[in-house]
Amino acid sequence: MVIEELLAVAIAAGAEILRIYDTDFAVRVKDDSSPVTEADEAAEAIIVEALGRLAPDVAIVAEEAASAGQIPATDKSFFLVDPLDGSKEFITRNGEFTVNIGLIEDGAPVLGVVYAPALGRIWWGARESGAFHGRVLGRAISDSQPIRVRGSAGTGLDVVGSRSHGGSDVDGWLQRFQVSRFIAAGSSLKFCLVASGEADLYPRLGRTMEWDTAAGDAILRAAGGRVETLLGDLLCYGKRNQAHDTDFANPHFVAFGDPALA
The missing domain is CATH 3.40.190.80 (D-Maltodextrin-Binding Protein; domain 2)
Structure with missing residues (x-):
């Protein structure tokens, strides 16, 4: 699997989230008292189906399935998926919600994609190749550039x-x-x-x-x-x-x- 494939999956899930974002969607409360909408479930279905095709031998632990008790056995490598992180932000429509896909190997996160569809921003990173940020226009990424943490020198x-x-x-x-x-x-x-x-x-x-x-x-x-x-x-x-x-x-x-x- 290459990172470009995961980016496409996240963008596809984000497109479905934005479609529902503009509707009068319903909100229900899960057993853990957290909110969930049809956007969470629709985005998770897109991601899980795509990951199953791209990496059929890698287990997927996804939030909504896990909330329903559907948790697969995990090996040294597995995916962690939050199809709509920031459900409260989605419900209040402030735009600060994300699609999250991470790959774990030997207990460490080695690859990740975070897409904020309402903001048109996407970040990705891998242990071997570094981290990047880009803008999403339609379903294409533009203005891709590497990112790096900053030093802490200074007064505050x-x-x-x-x-x-x-x-x-x-x-x-x-x-x-x-x-x-x-x-x-x-x-x-x-x-x-x-x-x-x-x-x-x-x-x-x-x-x-x-x-x-x-x-x-x-x-x-x-x-x-x-x-x-x-x-x-x-x-x-x-x-x-x-x-x-x-x-x-x-x-x-x-x-x-x-x-x-x-």
């Missing part, structure tokens, strides 16, 4: 955080740094802003699942960044049979642009 840091989640825990953790600006953003856009040098830090002291983070984490690592747990370990993937939480649940983490900040 730009911190990106969740538009829908946050709180005093994040404020307390950030006291160790001199923060010059806080940027609110939805979905996995936060990883991408750090990867492209538009922010320095993204602390997440709240619940996430692996499909929320895998694609953005892969892009950030390919751009020279690092994602750590609060204990200083690299965030890992394929977490099953966790005594303290459900399968694929993440601990709290911090995404660093400049690894020296860690």
Whole structure:
């Protein structure tokens, strides 16, 4: 599989999301109290079908299927798919939602695509080839260019955080740094802003699942960044049979642009 094929899959899913975005779509609440729409399900169907054709021997862990209890056995390599990350942003129509496709190998995210269809921006990255950003016009990518995290030298840091989640825990953790600006953003856009040098830090002291983070984490690592747990370990993937939480649940983490900040 080549990255161009994954980019095409993400763009196709994004096109279907945008079609539904302009309708009077219904919203229902899943068992975990998170919202879901027909756009989540339609985009996931497109992605899962395409990945099944492109890489039939690689398992796919996708959010909506997992929510319904359909979780395949995972080997050393598997896909993590969040077909519509930022459902709250989709529902409020602020545009800050993304399509996420990540590939895991030996517990690490090695390839990722994040597409923000309403913003017309797409990011991708792979361990071997680095990270990139482009604009999407129709179904074609233009203005493709490599991206890299920025150094942290200077008087203050730009911190990106969740538009829908946050709180005093994040404020307390950030006291160790001199923060010059806080940027609110939805979905996995936060990883991408750090990867492209538009922010320095993204602390997440709240619940996430692996499909929320895998694609953005892969892009950030390919751009020279690092994602750590609060204990200083690299965030890992394929977490099953966790005594303290459900399968694929993440601990709290911090995404660093400049690894020296860690």
